[in-house]
Structures are given as C-alpha cells and as structure tokens.
Amino acid sequence: MSNLVKITSPEHLTAIIKAIVPRSFEKTFGELSTHEIVAGFMFCTSGLSQNELNAGLQKITQMGYCPDPAMFAKWCKGLEGFDNTDAIADSYVGKAAALENIEKWLASDGKTQITVAEKTAYDASYRAWQNMASQADKTHARQAFKDFYEAQVAKLVAERKPCEIYIPPIAIARPSQAQTVNHEQAMAEMQRKIARGLHGRA
Incomplete structure (x- = not known):
C-alpha cells in the first residue's frame, strides 16, 4: 500500500506539516500568519514533484521537527549535509x-x-x-x-x-x-x- 500523499496546493502542504508536528510547527513559525507561512512554502517548493514533496514529509516524520520552508525544500531534494542538533533541540x-x-x-x-x-x-x-x-x-x-x-x-x-x-x-x-x-x-x-x-x- 502506497503512503504517497497527493498534495494539491501550498495550503494543503502547510496543513499536512502542521498536523504531523503541531507543537514544533507553532515554535518554528511563532507569530507569522497562516498566509505568510503558506507563501513561504509556495515560494520554496515551486517546481517540486509529488515524490519530492513526500520525501520532505517523510523527513519531517522521521525528525519529529518542523523546518522552515527553505530547509523543507532541501529535505525534499534529499540534501542532508547539515548538523541536525538545532532540529533536535527545537523538537x-x-x-x-x-x-x-x-x-x-x-x-x-x-x-x-x-x-x-x-x-x-x-x-x-x-x-x-x-x-x-x-x-x-x-x-x-x-x-x-x-x-x-x-x-x-x-x-x-x-x-x-x-x-x-x-x-x-x-x-x-x-x-x-x-x-x-x-x-x-x-x-x-x-x-x-x-x-x-x-x-x-x-
């Protein structure tokens, strides 16, 4: 059975991420409005495929941490080369x-x-x-x-x-x-x- 989620829009993507890591999501984005958060994800994930977006979601599930849109885009592309100590602390x-x-x-x-x-x-x-x-x-x-x-x-x-x-x-x-x-x-x-x-x- 495939776990691939069909992401229909930046709003849908943002809602999924918030549902996976709600407390970390609030900590990452603080006082930003939903509109601003969606705009960030829309800009950073433009052109990414469904498979890439799902890879990013899998990484969020694995880490238990909500990244900012730029880091999420890196995860979608499989770019790892960073120390995840901050991600762990932020969880x-x-x-x-x-x-x-x-x-x-x-x-x-x-x-x-x-x-x-x-x-x-x-x-x-x-x-x-x-x-x-x-x-x-x-x-x-x-x-x-x-x-x-x-x-x-x-x-x-x-x-x-x-x-x-x-x-x-x-x-x-x-x-x-x-x-x-x-x-x-x-x-x-x-x-x-x-x-x-x-x-x-x-």
Whole structure:
C-alpha cells in the first residue's frame, strides 16, 4: 500500500506539516500568519514533484521537527549535509510550556499528553510537588521542575535524541472480590476432594 500523499496546493502542504508536528510547527513559525507561512512554502517548493514533496514529509516524520520552508525544500531534494542538533533541540518545548503541560497532566489525573523529558523532570522534582503547603512551596516545586527539565533536555540533545511522547506503563488490574471468593471456594473444594480420596484409601 502506497503512503504517497497527493498534495494539491501550498495550503494543503502547510496543513499536512502542521498536523504531523503541531507543537514544533507553532515554535518554528511563532507569530507569522497562516498566509505568510503558506507563501513561504509556495515560494520554496515551486517546481517540486509529488515524490519530492513526500520525501520532505517523510523527513519531517522521521525528525519529529518542523523546518522552515527553505530547509523543507532541501529535505525534499534529499540534501542532508547539515548538523541536525538545532532540529533536535527545537523538537522540545521551553521550560515554561513544559511546566504548563505537567500542571495540566496533574490536574487531569494523567490524561493530558506529556513528553518523556517532562515526565523525567517531574519524577526528579516529585518530592517538591508532594510538599506544597504554601505558595512558596509551589514556587519552589515549579522552579525545581524547570531546572530539572532544562538539564534533561540538554542531556537528550547532546545524545541526539529528539522529543518523544511519554507512554505510561499498562496497569495490571487487581482481581475483584468476587474473583477472589471464587478462587478460595475452588481451592476449598479441591482440598475436600483430596481429603475424601485419602480417606477412601485408608
């Protein structure tokens, strides 16, 4: 089955890129309007084939990072010769945005999507989050998280590891009370049968 996407216009291309890497897209283009972003992609990708455009999209998927239109055009043409450290660094949000994500995650009982770096920083500052008796304690927990987050991102960038979404471990369901009772009844019945068998052979 072919993964080739038929790109119909610069607007369509821009929308696809935003859908693939939404947070990185916002970070790359900041305050630029959609019209300005589309104009940039239209200028830089003029004359590129569908195969070339799809090659660029595959590269975005691989890197997990949204390039500017000029870099995207290079990726479409298979031009690699650059250090991707900046691309990896840009795949991570800043410490303020990371803190906001963690606070949403805590408020939603773990239902908000966070990154591995954010979860690692939270784990490292866990004690501070559990001892928030005052506003000063809350400020301390937030600062501790941001410090740990910055250090973790620096480590991951140095190791050339792009940002990854945190996937929580699958919880093993505890047996219900009914299941426990049924198991105990079955064991008791088995013991009675064994006892009757021994008595019959005596």
